[in-house]
Amino acid sequence: xxxxxxxxxxxxxxxxxxxxxxxxxxxxxxxxxxxxxxxxxxxxxxxxxxxxxxxxxxxxxxxxxxxxxxxxxxxxxxxxxxxxxxxxxxxxxxxxxxxxxxxxxxxxxxxxxxxxxxxxxxxxxxxxxxxxxxxxxxxxxxxxxxxxxxxxxxxxxxxxxxxxxxxxxxxxxxxxxxxxxxxxxxxxxxxxxxxxxxxxxxxxxxxxxxxxxxxxxxxxxxxxxxxxxxxxxxxxxxxxxxxxxxxxxxxxxxxxxxxxxxxxxxxxxxxxxx
Amino acid sequence: xxxxxxxxxxxxxxxxxxxxxxxxxxxxxxxxxxxxxxxxxxxxxxxxxxxxxxxxxxxxxxxxxxxxxxxxxxxxxxxxxxxxxxxxxxxxxxxxxxxxxxxxxxxxxxxxxxxxxxxxxxxxxxxxxxxxxxxxxxxxxxxxxxxxxxxxxxxxxxxxxxxxxxxxxxxxxxxxxxxxxxxxxxxxxxxxxxxxxxxxxxxxxxxxxxxxxxxxxxxxxxxxxxxxxxxxxxxxxxxxxxxxxxxxxxxxxxxxxxxxxxxxxxxxxxxxxxxxxxxxxxxxxxxxxxxxxxxxxxxxxxxxxxxxxxxxxxxxxxxxxxxxxxxxxxxxxxxxxxxxxxxxxxxxx
Numbered sequence: 001x002x003x004x005x006x007x008x009x010x011x012x013x014x015x016x017x018x019x020x021x022x023x024x025x026x027x028x029x030x031x032x033x034x035x036x037x038x039x040x041x042x043x044x045x046x047x048x049x050x051x052x053x054x055x056x057x058x059x060x061x062x063x064x065x066x067x068x069x070x071x072x073x074x075x076x077x078x079x080x081x082x083x084x085x086x087x088x089x090x091x092x093x094x095x096x097x098x099x100x101x102x103x104x105x106x107x108x109x110x111x112x113x114x115x116x117x118x119x120x121x122x123x124x125x126x127x128x129x130x131x132x133x134x135x136x137x138x139x140x141x142x143x144x145x146x147x148x149x150x151x152x153x154x155x156x157x158x159x160x161x162x163x164x165x166x167x168x169x170x171x172x173x174x175x176x177x178x179x180x181x182x183x184x185x186x187x188x189x190x191x192x193x194x195x196x197x198x199x200x201x202x203x204x205x206x207x208x209x210x211x212x213x214x215x216x217x218x219x220x221x222x223x224x225x226x227x228x229x230x231x232x233x234x235x236x237x238x239x240x241x242x243x244x245x246x247x248x249x250x251x252x253x254x255x256x257x258x259x260x261x262x263x264x265x266x267x268x269x270x271x272x273x274x
Numbered sequence: 275x276x277x278x279x280x281x282x283x284x285x286x287x288x289x290x291x292x293x294x295x296x297x298x299x300x301x302x303x304x305x306x307x308x309x310x311x312x313x314x315x316x317x318x319x320x321x322x323x324x325x326x327x328x329x330x331x332x333x334x335x336x337x338x339x340x341x342x343x344x345x346x347x348x349x350x351x352x353x354x355x356x357x358x359x360x361x362x363x364x365x366x367x368x369x370x371x372x373x374x375x376x377x378x379x380x381x382x383x384x385x386x387x388x389x390x391x392x393x394x395x396x397x398x399x400x401x402x403x404x405x406x407x408x409x410x411x412x413x414x415x416x417x418x419x420x421x422x423x424x425x426x427x428x429x430x431x432x433x434x435x436x437x438x439x440x441x442x443x444x445x446x447x448x449x450x451x452x453x454x455x456x457x458x459x460x461x462x463x464x465x466x467x468x469x470x471x472x473x474x475x476x477x478x479x480x481x482x483x484x485x486x487x488x489x490x491x492x493x494x495x496x497x498x499x500x501x502x503x504x505x506x507x508x509x510x511x512x513x514x515x516x517x518x519x520x521x522x523x524x525x526x527x528x529x530x531x532x533x534x535x536x537x538x539x540x541x542x543x544x545x546x547x548x549x550x551x552x553x554x555x556x557x558x559x560x561x562x563x564x565x566x567x568x569x570x571x572x573x574x575x576x577x578x579x580x581x582x583x584x585x586x587x588x589x590x591x592x593x594x595x596x597x598x599x600x601x602x603x604x605x606x607x608x609x610x611x612x613x614x615x616x617x618x619x620x621x622x623x
Contacts, residue, residue, distance in 0.1 A: 169362035172329055175349040176356045177376035177427065187375070191366045 025251075028244035044245035053229065053246070060226040061253075063140060063215075064208035067147035068155075071204045072197065074148070075155035079196075080189075082156070083163035094160070097153050109146055109217050116142060116218070138220035146214040151207055155200040162196030163189070198261050206254055226250055279338075280305045280463055281326060281431060286335035287487075288321050295321045297487040298335065303431070303465060304480075308457050310466045312474040313484035314510070319467045322484075323433050326465060327356045340430075354431040355424035359439060361416045363408040369395075369419055370404040376427040394422040397456065414445045425456070431463045438473065450477055471511050475499065483507050504620050505548040512552065515591050519549035519616070527616055530587035532565045534609070538616040548617040553581070553592040555613035558599060564606025570599045 032041045047053065082093050100108060115121045116137040123133040136142045166189065174184040212227030219225070224232075226246065233243030281303040288296040296318045303309050311319035324330045325337060328349035336345045344352060355376070364372050373394055377387045395401045398418035403411070408419060417437060424432055434453075438446045454477050457464045468474055474481050475495045482492040483506075491503040502508035505516045519529035524539030529549045541547060561567045568586025575581075575598075582593045584605060591607065599605055 167360070167362060169358050169360055170364060172349070173356070173358055173362040173364075173423075174375070175329075176327060176354075177423065178350045178379045179375075180348075180350050183379060187379075188364060188366075192364075194366075 025244040025247050028240045029248050032241055041241075044241045045249075047242055048245050048249050056224050056229055057226055057249070060209055063143060063147070063225065064205055067144050067151065067208045068201055068205045070144065070148045071152050071155040072201065075152055075200065076159055076197070079156045079159035079163055082160050083166075097156055101153055105150060106213065108150065109214055112142070112146055112149065113137070113217055116145075137218065138223065140219075142218040143215050143223070143225075146218040147204075147208045147211065150214065151204040154203040154207070158199040158203065159193060159196040162193050162199075166192050194264070198264055202258060202261050205257065209254065210250065278304045280340060281465075282338040282341075283322070283325070284336050284338060286322075286325060286332045286337060288318075288325065288330060289333045294487055296325075296332075299487070299489050301482060301489060301492070303463060306461050306463055308454070308464045308466065308477060308479045310468060310474040310478040310481045311484060312468060312471060312481050312510070313490075314469055316486075317484040318487040319469075319484050320435055321487075323356075323435055323465060323467050326431065327354055327433050328352050353429055354433055355427050355429035356433040356435065357417075357420050357424050357437045359435045359437065361420040363416055363419055363423070365407075365409055368405050368407055369400065369411070372408055372419055373423045373426050375423060380427075390426055391422075394426045397425070397459075398422045398452075413440055414449065417441065417449065421453075421456075425460065425462070429462065431465060432457075434464060434466045436467055436469070438468070438470075446473070453477065475511070483510060485510075502550065502615065502617070504617050505550060506620070508548075508550040508615065508617065513592055515551045515553065515556075515589075517549050517551075517589055519547050521545045521547050521616065525611075527614065530566060530589060532587075534565070534614060535611040536614040536616055537612050538614075541616065541618070546619055548619055550615040550617060551591075551609055551613060553594040554579075555609055556584075556591065556593045556595075557608040558582075558584075558593060558595050558597065559606045559608050561604045561606040564608045566607040566609075568605060568607060570601050570603045570605060573598060573601055 029044055030040055030042070031038050032043060078097070082097075116134075117123070118133070118135065118137075126133055136145070170188060170192070171184060174188045179187060210227045212225065212231045215223050215225040215228055230243050230246050230250070233239045233246065237243075279302045283299055283301040285298045285300060286296060287294060287298045299318075299322070301322070311322055313319050321330065325332055328344070328347060328351075332345055336343045338344070339352070339354075364375065367375070370391055373391045374387050377390060382390075391404075392401070395404065398421055400415065400418055400422065403415070408416060411419065417440075420437070437453075438449050441449060450473060453464070453466075456462075466474075466477065475498075478495055480492065481495055481498050483490045483498060485506055491498055491507045493501075498507065498511055502511060502514075508514045509516055517529050519527050521527055521541040521544065522533065523543060524541075525536055527534055527536050527538075527547065527549060566586050568584040568591065571583045571585050571590065573580055573582050579594045579596050580598045582595060582599065584591045584593050584607060586607060593607070
């Protein structure tokens, strides 16, 4: 009794903003509005699995995987350097990664739009030093760039948080037992940081899979990812049933990937960030 | 004699951010000896150990290992292994893999690794724990894994940094015995760091007492206990009464307002000295039988004997006796001349 009462506001909040919308999505996904009322149907799901939409889904998964991989390969060394730094300098480096996050996500993405334009800053710079111009705006590369730029902190911070918690004594123990720096990294630091890596991958992969703003701005009007598809169904086409069906497929996809992730994650460290 | 000196620290000092942690110490460690670095925290004992292990580089001086200067050799190339204070086990590996870590790096074949790890598990009484995760072990068991993980590499010197500090008293006693046995059995040189004087006395072949980055005295446990070189050593090793005195001439000392015979000499005439008397060397007698008379202020029974505070000549004397005198009783205190230890005054910053 005593413990349930303080929880009540949260329960109400969660019911209104999480449970009810989820039920609505399920409701719309499995029904269609006929002339004589509402009918149960699987038509919406049949449409999702049409080749044209599967292609969109596949492209979304592919770009999300590529962005996550790039974030990992850029973010891990960055986290490693940050964790290895002396305390005073550490905060400065962390701030450098965090400060851009204080700015609006849309603004940051718009900035890339102007930077990457045909006569934008990047191409002016390339022309100045005599290099051919770069025309990646409205391509996969630009979308991946936008995702990596926006989601990189979500990869770095969990990895950094796990790395900085590794006891220095453990690293000294490894050196004491004959491990040089490379061996210590491969056999001790890397395995100990896996919970952070998994947490980082999840935190980048999910928004990358569902984004529609980055793909719209940097991919151009015709560029469609799964997020754009859902947005269109709800806001442009008005087919809530189909939009809900795609949303459900995506939710299931995310649940599966999270299950796979938690299978690899046996430590508790990475979860601290959730 | 020289070939016995396995490790030799020559004029080694270590300065951290301008603060000296070690002041030009000279120390040699003989092969197969159990050497203990004993001192209060901040005395430089752990720094000394870390220098030998290679985790720190000396600011000045050099460290000779078998006659070769190893000052700049990284830890992973040294033939020494360490048991860390907080064990520093690899939490992502089970007991077997923790112990096998060093052997795998040396790329030994699986059969040899199994045999060696098996032997170590037997030595530390952990057979059957191979697949347990190290986090599921008790403190004492983790300690044993840490010891096995270091010993399996057959180091020439095993460094132990307060390895028993986190254990409860009973377990600590047990581990003291086991460590001492292992050291004898394996014939490995042990360098042991502790602030616990009892531990040092019971385990060591040699004790180096340290304070403020300097070695105060080095010798066998008996030497250190019976012939402490200065009041600090006397006070740190066992309990002592340390009082101010004045040397009248060789073998005659004045303290507590009386003149006593003693056995020490070589001091200047009327030189101020520290007089050290062990509490168990004070014999309580009838007041008229002794030069020093006092009143019993407190009595505590601590098992083997009574611990009494006797006030005499304005000084509180700690006395250990198997016979109890009640509080308020007038007593005389007798000390044999050979139990009156005279020490040169040293000033401690």
